Amino acid sequence: MSQIDAKPRVALFVTCLVDLFRPSVGFAAIKLMEDAGCIVEVPEAQVCCGQPAYNSGDRKDTAAIAKQVIEAFEDYDYVVAPSGSCGGMIKDHYPALFAADPEWQRRAEDLSGRMHELTSFLVDVLKIQGVQTAPQDVKITYHDSCSGLRELGVKGQPRQLLDSIGGLEIVEMQTPETCCGFGGTFCVKYGEVSTDIVGRKTADITATGADLLLAGDMGCLLNMAGKLKREGSPVQVRHVAEVLAGMTDLPAIGESK
């Protein structure tokens, strides 16, 4: 751990979906943390956190992938992911993976202690009150992604940060904490059920009259954006980091302009 007066050295855990689908979220996360006084690096050796294998019952491969992640992030004060799901995997589930391997369990627990979801890191660790972002005249609604909410207690942090942006109004939906039906491979393996669940969610989103839907996890965002666009909805969908960093000039998720 660095000294209190030194700038913390933070590693960004990019997450596969940000890496592949939404690079701007990674850049937004870097900007937010740099603005808050961190030195941010992106270790090249990182891969996915292993959730697809873990939730498919492939524990052996998950442990191998987890070891790579643990090694890649060993030298940083903090590790931050713009995702509650990947954050929860590393923080909550990695230590349990190595129950029979004390050495790796110790290293997993060490990483777990340094691992944070982005908005929780900004608010709970760095104690920032708000972001310095130009006012945005927009009505938003926020979806609480399940892992971030239930594994990491992410609920108030993104809202507090959004509240600090002038002009922005948050309208809560009836069921902000209800799953959107993404569920990793669930959304493809049980596509019909998943579509039905996200249909209830988009009905709820539409009922708020918000212009913009935000969340902190790319999986949920791709799912909800996909459904909204199929329905012909004008609601735009973005990762919360993009709005916090003022990076909203790029097309929204599932849009081309």
Added chain:
Amino acid sequence: MSMQVTTQNFEANASKALKDPNLRKAMQIIGGPMASRRVETARELPEFEALRDEGVKIKNHVLKHIDLYLEKFEQQLTARGGKLHWCRTPREARETILALCRSRDAKLVTKGKSMVTEEIGLNAFLEEHGITPVETDLGEYIIQLAQEPPSHIIGPALHKTREQVAELFEEHHPDYELPNVPGIKAGPRSTEPQVLVTEARSVLRDTYFRADVGITGANFLIAETGATVIVTNEGNGDLTQSLPRMHIAVSSIEKVIPNLEDLSTILRILARSATGQEMSCYTTLSCGPKRPEDIDGPEEFHVVLVDNGRSEMLGTALEPLLRCIRCGACMNNCPVYHSVGGHAYGWVYPGPIGAALDPHMIGLETARHLPNASTFCGKCEEVCPMRIPLPDIMRWWREQAHEKRITPPLQRWGIEAWAFAAKTPWLYRLGARVAIGLLNMLGKDKGRLSSLPLAGGWTDGRDFPAPQSASTFMSQYKASKKGGLK
């Protein structure tokens, strides 16, 4: 002999359920009132969370010493003139109950609500042997008329609309005449809940008096006093167990708790978790048969104790499931259950508890879909009064299925190929670059794709958002490091 299993057809069952307009209408209660009343009544009780912890402690303690508590229960029950019947298998339980009914020359049996009698397939068995069981819980009565299994552990007919219930009653009680119900006029077939309840009550009234034997379940068995406990809202359970000359309470082994104080602790979280009531309307303790000085009650009192694989769960990853107090909160709050209803799960216990328990009871091959058909949203664990780690247990089953190669080959190979790439970062990056380049090219114009080969599960009902650009974050980041961050 047990209830017909359709769990292996979960996908087809779910698909059918999703297209059933009546089911969709009926299931709205799950997402609305059932879930929100729980939140309200829990909020009104400041010690709710502490009571949950206490409940977990009580159950964990019992499970460690279950043999002692069951023996104590038997001792106390016997001392009060009751009799305990230990049954390892559903067959033993059915035959024990049949023999008891025959000892009374029974033709007609009334039944209170009991999931374990569904588990052992009791009704069909009794009917085959010339004994007519009549369900007296309103929901159970409805599904008995409809010849369907329950779709929820506390609301067996939750999947039916009022209109469907009215139609069933019309068909089964054609001669029934509507009595005067205050505020409701007789006339064409009503779908008012109060009228329907009154109709079921009057039809059942006579049955209670004619029944030779009354069979109930048991929410709890109290070791200290030898009492069985039922928790109900209709009063039908009391009539079922106190009017006939023989009462048989059927219970699974894990229902035992040490004493009355533990009962009061658990009762405070049971109804709040289940229906969002502070307490259920009736909590009835039965302490043995009628004593000479009692004016009513059964002459004989039997407890049929069913194991059916539960003792094998002790000391394994599945043990926490034995803490379940059958409140149904996991179902009431599960997005998947909300979409497909209980019948899609294809066996007695639906929803998250079923997804975790059924593979043990009916075999992992048969039930392999259930632990997979979950988004792992964690809501079930959040609302479970007994803090059962349902998602962890479902994941444990997925691991068993992967190890035993029960997972379909394509899925297994898919995940192994992905894992191989993830363990070989250069290969992973190469694959990602190719895939992203391609998807970006295909979806660039609209920013999304409306169909995608091999991903019909996604694109049948949703668009697939295209990647933001043709290159990954990692390659953009590396490039920006060379030429300064953009």
